[in-house]
Amino acid sequence: MSLKITKPLVTVDWLYKYINDTNLVVLDCTIPKVTDVTTTDIAKKCIKGALFFDLKKTFSDQNATLPNTVLTAEVFEKKAQELGINNNSVIICYDDLGIYSAPRVWWMFQLMGFQNIAVLDGGLPNGMLTTIQLLLTILLKVIKGTLQSILSQINSKIQLLFIKQCLRTPALL
Numbered sequence: 001m002s003l004k005i006t007k008p009l010v011t012v013d014w015l016y017k018y019i020n021d022t023n024l025v026v027l028d029c030t031i032p033k034v035t036d037v038t039t040t041d042i043a044k045k046c047i048k049g050a051l052f053f054d055l056k057k058t059f060s061d062q063n064a065t066l067p068n069t070v071l072t073a074e075v076f077e078k079k080a081q082e083l084g085i086n087n088n089s090v091i092i093c094y095d096d097l098g099i100y101s102a103p104r105v106w107w108m109f110q111l112m113g114f115q116n117i118a119v120l121d122g123g124l125p126n127g128m129l130t131t132i133q134l135l136l137t138i139l140l141k142v143i144k145g146t147l148q149s150i151l152s153q154i155n156s157k158i159q160l161l162f163i164k165q166c167l168r169t170p171a172l173l
Contacts, residue, residue, distance in 0.1 A: 003090045008106065009121040015092055019049075023090045025083070027053040029105040030095040051083050053093070053105055068104075076112055094120035 003021050018024055028050040053059060058079055061069040071079065085091065091109065093102040102119045109117045 002088060003116075005090060005116050005118045008118055010092060010118040011121050015120060018090075021090060023086075023088050025085055025089045025091045026050040027083075027091060027093045027102075027105060028095070029053045029055060029093045029102040031055050031101045050094075053083070055101055055105060059105075059108065070108060070111065073112055076108070080109075080112075089116065091117040092120055093117065098122055 003018060003023055015026070019026075026049060030052075055068065059071060059076065060067070061071055061075075070076070091114070093105045095102045099119060099122065106117055106119050
C-alpha cells in the first residue's frame, strides 16, 4: 500500500516510523533567518538522508524583481525531478528554525498540484529535542537501579557537553 499524507503536519514519531519507506523524500528547506547576520552552516544541521531544497537559488526565479518569486510550473517540475521527486513521492519538509521556510516549500508544492506533502512539526529543533529525550531515556534504562549514584557523580558541565554533542551529530537524528 502506498504511503499517503492526510494532514499538513507530521510528527517526529511519524517520520521515524516511515523513514525507510522507498517513496519518502525528506527535504531540508533551511534558509537563513531574515534578521540573522551570521552565516548558517546548513551541511551541519540536517536529518540523515535529507535532500537540500535550495529555496533561494534553485527554486526561486532569479530574474524576477522580487525575492523568492515562484518558478513557472515547467521549471519547478524540472528542478523537482532533478532532486529525484516523483509523482508517487511522499515529501516531508523541515527547516532548522522550527517552522520558518518549510511551510513555503509545502505551499509551493501544493500550488503545483502536489498533495502528498507535509511539514515536520517543530522542524529540526523539535527533531533534536526528541532525539535527546530518546537518548536520555535509553541511558536511564541502561543504568536502571543505579541511577542516583551514577547521576550524582556526573556534574552539570559534563551533561551539557553530552547534550551539545547530541546536537552536533546529524546521524543521531
